Amino acid sequence: MLSTETTPKFIYQPHYKPNQLICGHGQTAIITGWTVKQSLAKHLNPDQYAVIGNLYSPTRGISPLLRNLIANPHVRYLVILNATKEDKNSGSCQCLLDFFSQGFQLGKSDTGRECWLINSPITGYIDKEIDRETLEKLRQSIQYQLVKSIPEAIEIVKSYAEQSPLPTWGEPLIFPLLENLPSLLPGTRYGHRIEGKTIAETWVKILQKIKTTGTIRPTGYDGKWQELIDLMAVVTDEPPDFYFPEPNYLPIDRAFLTEYIGQILDDSPIHQGVKYTYGQRLRSWFGRDQIAQVINKLISEIDAASAVMSLWDVKDHEKGGSPCLNHIWVRVVENELSLTAIFRSNDMFAAWPANAMGLRALQQHIRDEISKRSEYNLSMGPLITISQSAHIYDDTWENVERLIATQYDKIVNQRDFFDPSGNFLISVEKEQILVQQTTPGSGEIVACYQGKNPLKLIRELAATNPAIIPEHIGYLGIELQKAYNCLKNNQPYIQDQ
Numbered sequence: 416m417l418s419t420e421t422t423p424k425f426i427y428q429p430h431y432k433p434n435q436l437i438c439g440h441g442q443t444a445i446i447t448g449w450t451v452k453q454s455l456a457k458h459l460n461p462d463q464y465a466v467i468g469n470l471y472s473p474t475r476g477i478s479p480l481l482r483n484l485i486a487n488p489h490v491r492y493l494v495i496l497n498a499t500k501e502d503k504n505s506g507s508c509q510c511l512l513d514f515f516s517q518g519f520q521l522g523k524s525d526t527g528r529e530c531w532l533i534n535s536p537i538t539g540y541i542d543k544e545i546d547r548e549t550l551e552k553l554r555q556s557i558q559y560q561l562v563k564s565i566p567e568a569i570e571i572v573k574s575y576a577e578q579s580p581l582p583t584w585g586e587p588l589i590f591p592l593l594e595n596l597p598s599l600l601p602g603t604r605y606g607h608r609i610e611g612k613t614i615a616e617t618w619v620k621i622l623q624k625i626k627t628t629g630t631i632r633p634t635g636y637d638g639k640w641q642e643l644i645d646l647m648a649v650v651t652d653e654p655p656d657f658y659f660p661e662p663n664y665l666p667i668d669r670a671f672l673t674e675y676i677g678q679i680l681d682d683s684p685i686h687q688g689v690k691y692t693y694g695q696r697l698r699s700w701f702g703r704d705q706i707a708q709v710i711n712k713l714i715s716e717i718d719a720a721s722a723v724m725s726l727w728d729v730k731d732h733e734k735g736g737s738p739c740l741n742h743i744w745v746r747v748v749e750n751e752l753s754l755t756a757i758f759r760s761n762d763m764f765a766a767w768p769a770n771a772m773g774l775r776a777l778q779q780h781i782r783d784e785i786s787k788r789s790e791y792n793l794s795m796g797p798l799i800t801i802s803q804s805a806h807i808y809d810d811t812w813e814n815v816e817r818l819i820a821t822q823y824d825k826i827v828n829q830r831d832f833f834d835p836s837g838n839f840l841i842s843v844e845k846e847q848i849l850v851q852q853t854t855p856g857s858g859e860i861v862a863c864y865q866g867k868n869p870l871k872l873i874r875e876l877a878a879t880n881p882a883i884i885p886e887h888i889g890y891l892g893i894e895l896q897k898a899y900n901c902l903k904n905n906q907p908y909i910q911d912q
């Protein structure tokens with residue numbers, strides 16, 4: 416048996432993401448990938464490990480992880496748990512393993528930043544500020560092991576803990592961290608509406624809005640994020656087979672989506688270490704299949720405003736890791752089926768595109784089932800997401816900036832001159848400027864505005880139609896001024912169409 420008096424107690428000092436780690440006094444760092452770290456910690460005592468932490472992303476997570484290891488050179492063993500579907504999708508654990516087994520070389524990140532690239536089929540970055548010699552020394556000094564299950568991880572961590580302590584491999588080192596602070600434009604904090612035809616297009620608009628006006632705040636995860644509160648995204652025309660841009664600038668591809676849709680539509684058994692799936696919450700968690708309930712409800716009462724699914728369990732307050740997606744509503748209005756979902760917290764860069772596509776698949780499924788089982792042949796209405804905290808994490812700001820630089824102008828310049836507030840026909844009649852408002856479709860006249868003062872008229876138009884598109888009201892301002900000049904100079908006025 417190990418005598419605790421004679422075993423030195425190492426102290427793990429996390430310099431990066433300290434609140435995300437479970438620290439102990441041993442010499443083994445345990446990387447749990449996407450598996451909940453407490454599900455390993457509960458089988459071990461703190462003398463058996465140095466630290467336990469997750470690793471979600473190979474481009475954003477490996478650098479802080481290595482920085483912490485370099486600052487704690489008493490860590491001599493690394494156990495990497497690569498257990499879940501999410502680990503396979505992200506490739507983060509595989510990439511970390513490749514750092515140790517294959518090394519790294521100088522290269523550039525997606526955003527053109529100089530960095531160390533891990534020699535791996537999975538893209539993984541390490542900050543260039545960490546010097547090559549130290550990284551090489553770290554690689555040589557740590558014994559690493561990839562495992563596929565929690566029991567396997569526990570067994571190997573315990574076996575390392577039984578070995579005699581190893582000397583530290585060097586002095587603790589801390590390398591500078593470059594800060595990237597965004598420049599902000601003023602804007603409101605609460606309540607935002609963004610609309611786009613496809614999920615991809617809407618995503619770029621969302622990111623632009625958060626990046627330019629979001630509040631910078633500390634996250635619960637030892638970093639910063641930029642955030643808008645209550646952001647509503649309306650996607651009007653996502654095609655049934657989903658739109659992926661070419662080249663694909665979304666953070667997901669079709670293969671990922673196929674797997675992800677299952678997590679929303681299908682039930683799944685409760686697995687140790689895996690928090691929950693949305694499918695499980697929808698299909699069985701509350702002892703009911705809520706998707707089936709909603710389909711039945713609408714078939715029996717197509718106008719129902721109670722086709723609601725709930726993913727939030729009041730017990731979620733009692734432990735961490737509660738579902739981000741909380742409620743889903745389905746409505747049928749004028750033969751069109753829309754779906755609205757609310758998220759308490761939404762990572763708009765990394766998670767929203769998958770969330771939105773998964774929900775769109777659920778919307779399609781509900782529409783198809785209703786049409787199979789009733790006389791209703793509904794069309795697909797919009798998908799609406801409401802994100803209470805709509806945020807982008809600081810380690811993605813560079814990617815977001817690059818995406819906006821390359822995609823945003825193209826998207827906002829696809830003008831179709833369609834304004835749901837309608838059209839405004841301007842003329843000069845009987846010494847007055849006359850503005851007739853028409854419906855956007857058939858062009859029926861629905862309101863008239865009259866006067867001589869263009870400023871008063873524009874104020875009246877804006878007050879009566881607060882949702883008018885900004886570019887449209889700007890155009891009307893120019894036209895009203897022109898009409899006023901013509902009236903003053905006794906010249907004919909023709910509206911510029």
Ligand SMILES: O=c1ccn([C@H]2C[C@H](O)[C@@H](COP(=O)(O)O)O2)c(=O)[nH]1
Nearest residue numbers: 635736737739760761762766767770
């Ligand atoms: O379907 C999901 C699951 C998670 N997240 C994001 C939101 C938060 O950034 C983070 C979860 O952190 P907590 O809110 O649980 O702390 O993951 C999503 O955006 N969508």
